Amino acid sequence: MAWKLNSSKPIYLQLIGILKSQIVSGQYAPGEKLKSVRDLAAEAGVNPNTMQKALAGLEDEGLIYTNRTSGRYVTEDEDILQQIRSENAGGLILDFLKSMQNMGFTKDDIFQLLEHHMNTQIHSVSLNQEED
Amino acid sequence: MLGKIMKHEFIFIKRIYFPVFIGTVGVTLFSIILYKLNTFFVSKDLPILSLATGIINGLMMSLLVLVPALSVLFVIMMFYRTMVGREGYLTHTLPIKKRDLVIGKNLSGMIFCLFTMVVSLICFILYCYLTDIKLYNEIFGFHQVFHHLSEFFKNPTVQEHLLEILLAILLVFAAFLVQIYFNIGYGYLCISLGQLMNKHKIIYTILFWIAINIGISTLSSILISMISILLLGTNFNEPLIDFISKNSFYAFDLLAFAMLAINAVLAFLCNFFSIRLLTNKLNLE
Amino acid sequence: MEPLVRCNHLTKYYGRFPALNDVSFLINPGRIVGLLGPNGSGKTTLIKIMNSLVTPTSGEILIQGEKPDVRSKARISYLPDKLFFNEFMTVDELMAYYEDFYVDFDGDRAFELFKDLHIDTSSRIKSLSKGTQEKVQLIMIMSREAKLYILDEPIGGVDPAARDYILNTIISNYNPEASIILSTHLISDIERILDDCMFLKNGRLILYNSAEALRQERGMSIDEIFREVFRC
Numbered sequence: 001m002a003w004k005l006n007s008s009k010p011i012y013l014q015l016i017g018i019l020k021s022q023i024v025s026g027q028y029a030p031g032e033k034l035k036s037v038r039d040l041a042a043e044a045g046v047n048p049n050t051m052q053k054a055l056a057g058l059e060d061e062g063l064i065y066t067n068r069t070s071g072r073y074v075t076e077d078e079d080i081l082q083q084i085r086s087e088n089a090g091g092l093i094l095d096f097l098k099s100m101q102n103m104g105f106t107k108d109d110i111f112q113l114l115e116h117h118m119n120t121q122i123h124s125v126s127l128n129q130e131e132d
Numbered sequence: 133m134l135g136k137i138m139k140h141e142f143i144f145i146k147r148i149y150f151p152v153f154i155g156t157v158g159v160t161l162f163s164i165i166l167y168k169l170n171t172f173f174v175s176k177d178l179p180i181l182s183l184a185t186g187i188i189n190g191l192m193m194s195l196l197v198l199v200p201a202l203s204v205l206f207v208i209m210m211f212y213r214t215m216v217g218r219e220g221y222l223t224h225t226l227p228i229k230k231r232d233l234v235i236g237k238n239l240s241g242m243i244f245c246l247f248t249m250v251v252s253l254i255c256f257i258l259y260c261y262l263t264d265i266k267l268y269n270e271i272f273g274f275h276q277v278f279h280h281l282s283e284f285f286k287n288p289t290v291q292e293h294l295l296e297i298l299l300a301i302l303l304v305f306a307a308f309l310v311q312i313y314f315n316i317g318y319g320y321l322c323i324s325l326g327q328l329m330n331k332h333k334i335i336y337t338i339l340f341w342i343a344i345n346i347g348i349s350t351l352s353s354i355l356i357s358m359i360s361i362l363l364l365g366t367n368f369n370e371p372l373i374d375f376i377s378k379n380s381f382y383a384f385d386l387l388a389f390a391m392l393a394i395n396a397v398l399a400f401l402c403n404f405f406s407i408r409l410l411t412n413k414l415n416l417e
Numbered sequence: 418m419e420p421l422v423r424c425n426h427l428t429k430y431y432g433r434f435p436a437l438n439d440v441s442f443l444i445n446p447g448r449i450v451g452l453l454g455p456n457g458s459g460k461t462t463l464i465k466i467m468n469s470l471v472t473p474t475s476g477e478i479l480i481q482g483e484k485p486d487v488r489s490k491a492r493i494s495y496l497p498d499k500l501f502f503n504e505f506m507t508v509d510e511l512m513a514y515y516e517d518f519y520v521d522f523d524g525d526r527a528f529e530l531f532k533d534l535h536i537d538t539s540s541r542i543k544s545l546s547k548g549t550q551e552k553v554q555l556i557m558i559m560s561r562e563a564k565l566y567i568l569d570e571p572i573g574g575v576d577p578a579a580r581d582y583i584l585n586t587i588i589s590n591y592n593p594e595a596s597i598i599l600s601t602h603l604i605s606d607i608e609r610i611l612d613d614c615m616f617l618k619n620g621r622l623i624l625y626n627s628a629e630a631l632r633q634e635r636g637m638s639i640d641e642i643f644r645e646v647f648r649c
Contacts, residue, residue, distance in 0.1 A: 002581070007608055007638035010629050042588045045581075046609045047449055050629065136517050147505055214503075221501035225468050226518050227491035330431060416470040 002045025011046055015054035016061075018044075023063055023074055024085045034064065034072040133228050137236030144210065145244050153251065156195045160255040163192040167263045192259070196252040203248040204312065207241035208319030212337070216327045220416050230410045234320060234403055242313040296385055303388035310395040317402035318344070324409040333417070352394070419482045421446045421565060421596050422467070427476035429462050429620075436462040438620040439476070446564070447593035449610055451628070451639070452600040454617035455647050460600045461498075463617070464567055467598075468495050480565065491520065494563035498570040498600075500550055504543035508536065508553060519561055527560035534582070548575050555583060559590055566597040572606060584610055608639040616646055 005014050022028060034040065034055075041051040055072060058064045062080050066072050075081065100110050166185040173181060214223050215233075223233065285291070322344065326337030422444040429437040437459045444450055452460050465471040467478055469485040480489040502511060508531065515522040531538050534552055542550060551574055558566065568587075572580045587597065588610055601607055608614075608628060616624035624631075624646065628639055635642060 002609075005609060007605065007640065008632065008636060010632045011609060012629060038589060038591055041591070042585050045584065045588070047612055047628075048588060048591045049447070049449075049612050050609075053629075140514060140517070143510075144503065218499055218501050219503060221470070221495075221497045221499070222503075224470055225490055225493070225495050227487050228518065229487055413472060414470060415472075416465065 003043075005044075005046070012050050012053040012057065015044065015046065015051060016057045019054065019058055020063065020084055021088065024081060024088055028074045030074055030078070030081065031076040032074050033070070034074065036071065133232045134236045134239075137228065137232055138240040141210075141237055141240035142244070144214075145207075145240070148206075149244070149248075152199060156192075156199060156251060156255060159188065159192045159195055160259055163188045164259055164262050192255075196256055200245065200249040200252050203245040204241075204315050204319070207237075207244060207316050208323070211237055211241075211320055212323050212334075215410070216323060216333060216416070218417075224414065224416060231407045234317075234406050234410065238313060238317050238320060238399075238403060241316045242309060245312050245316070246309065296382065300384045300388055303385060303392055307388055307392040307395060310392055310399060314395045314399040314402065317399045317406070321402040321406045321409075324406040327415055328409070328413055330415065348398070418445075420444060421481060422598075423479040423482070424463075425477050425479075427463070427466065427478055428474050429459075429466065429471065430474045435620050437466070437473070440617075440620070440622045441476075442615065442622060442625055444596055444598070444613075446596055447591075448612045449587070449591075449597045449599065450613045450615060451604070451607065451611040452598055452615050452617065453604060453639075453643055455602075457619075458617040459620040460617055461569065462620075464495070464569055464598070464600060467565075467567060468493060492564040494558045494561040494566045496554060496558040496566075496568045496571055498573065500542075500554070502542055502554065505541060507541050508538040511542070511553070511557065512538070515557060515561075521562040523560050523562065527556055530556045530560065530586070534579075548579065551575055552579060552583075555586075559586055562592075564595050566595065567600075568597065569600045570602070571599065572601065572603055580606060604643050605638065605640040611639070614639055616643070618647065 003015075003018055005011055028034070035043070037048050037052050037055065040055075041048040044051060055064065059066060059072075062077065063075055063084065064072050065075060097110070105113070163185070166181070166188050170181055170185045213219055214237075285294075319341070322337045322341040325340045326333045326335075329336045420443040422442075424440055424442050427437055427440045428435065440459070440463065452463070454460050462471065466473050467480070467485065469490070478485065480493065483489055506514070512522075512524050512527055515527075516524055528538065531553075534549075534556075536545070536549060536553060542553065545553065551571075555568075555571055558568070571587075572583055575583065584607065587599075599607060599611070611628045613625065613627050614631060615622060631637075631639060631642060637645070
């Protein structure tokens with residue numbers, strides 16, 4: 001099944017975003033070999049040259065590296081991975097806070113709700129992680 | 133490439149012709165059997181049997197005449213279908229020269245038409261021989277054919293000019309083949325001209341067929357009269373008869389060769405222009 | 418390096434009607450190009466000229482630097498938008514036919530693709546459904562190792578699942594030395610696999626740019642750009 005993409009925006013930027021999420025969410029282990037450009041492009045349902053450009057972008061950011069003879073690999077550098085994770089988390093938290101503020105919650109309300117949900121939801125949350 | 137084209141032409145033709153072939157042979161055999169039955173039961177009055185025999189016999193004669201007669205038309209229609217119809221998208225995108233396409237189809241078409249004629253002839257001979265019908269035997273004399281032939285070849289004059297006679301027969305056969313080739317090639321040329329138009333390609337093809345036919349008939353009549361006059365002098369009655377009586381066999385050879393040569397030249401011209409038109413002025417719908 | 422396709426001031430008149438009017442462009446190897454435009458824009462005429470099925474009025478088109486002829490036909494694999502095989506053939510016979518005339522035809526690969534799509538190769542083309550016939554044609558075309566693939570409406574009459582399969586096949590067969598020209602109306606389905614887009618309007622080439630550049634410049638999908646450019 002092709003990846004969900006918005007055709008109104010440059011595709012290669014979206015591909016970079018999706019691949020980043022895949023890497024930091026653990027779909028690829030650190031140091032794991034990536035599929036070939038063609039196979040990735042076929043999986044995503046996009047032009048191979050566009051996928052190539054996205055991979056080059058990831059390489060620039062240090063998330064993947066190319067071994068000339070054997071292909072592309074995910075970085076083993078935990079610092080970079082952690083940095084990306086933090087960036088992603090920051091983005092998610094920002095969106096969450098905006099939504100909560102729109103509904104009219106104060107800072108204290110938000111903390112209380114968070115604590116409550118994390119305590120009761122902790123089991124289902126960890127279950128979800130295992131499924132991933 | 134020429135061989136491959138011809139091979140595939142035969143495959144295509146076989147698909148449609150094979151049932152016709154089986155039908156023709158089947159009807160012939162059936163007709164023979166019915167005739168035999170009819171003679172066997174001649175004492176008993178069975179109008180149904182006579183009727184059946186008549187009908188099947190009529191069917192057989194129709195098939196034996198129509199199938200070879202329509203074979204040339206069939207070949208020409210196949211050319212239209214594969215070169216101008218939607219199958220043209222396959223034919224014209226193959227990496228083959230138009231020259232190979234036209235000549236290959238023309239040759240395989242000629243062989244096919246000859247085959248249908250041979251099949252009809254054999255069926256007819258078989259029918260006459262096995263049914264021993266007085267009518268056929270009196271007109272075509274198949275039972276006496278071998279007798280006549282041996283008498284013919286024992287004739288001293290014939291033996292003297294055996295070579296010329298055999299040559300004449302060969303030339304006539306060759307001329308016949310080239311005639312078939314030309315008829316097909318002529319159809320191809322008309323199609324190649326017709327496809328130049330953007331609309332009503334088939335109508336234009338037929339118009340070209342008629343127009344060129346008239347043109348060539350007129351031209352060849354003029355040519356033949358001119359040649360006759362040139363060869364045999366202005367007073368062409370006496371020299372002609374004189375010439376023929378003295379060199380009857382040579383004259384016949386010459387005539388057969390002339391037919392062969394004219395048809396060959398015409399066939400070449402048809403192929404040449406068809407190839408030129410299809411290469412440089414292809415106009416596929 | 419000589420571009421794969423070079424078109425110089427190509428013009429084709431049908432009577433007084435210009436189907437193509439002074440069209441010039443070039444296509445390099447390794448590109449998937451979308452040929453986009455409404456009916457009557459000249460797409461089919463351009464494709465026919467590339468395949469030497471129609472002769473131009475003026476101008477020229479060069480495939481690997483040569484005029485279209487027997488040699489270029491061996492390097493081009495063309496899928497027309499209509500059924501162009503003899504319906505009385507079986508799929509096996511069709512493969513034998515291709516083996517005979519095309520040196521670069523990969524019969525094994527074609528057979529694998531037929532198996533994937535559950536198409537019985539001993540069946541007559543006439544007996545197959547229209548959608549299946551179109552798949553058969555596409556598989557035959559894509560099973561050739563050509564330098565230029567020209568696909569005229571390859572996903573038009575096909576169901577969405579098969580559409581995905583076809584687009585997947587096109588991506589998986591990507592070869593940096595070959596190029597693909599895709600002529601279609603169904604832009605939203607295919608725009609993600611396009612490198613470049615050629616917009617033809619009334620026989621003129623009005624826009625030719627990479628898909629990503631167009632998205633960046635205009636903030637619209639190619640489908641949206643098409644609707645705007647060809648607004649009725």
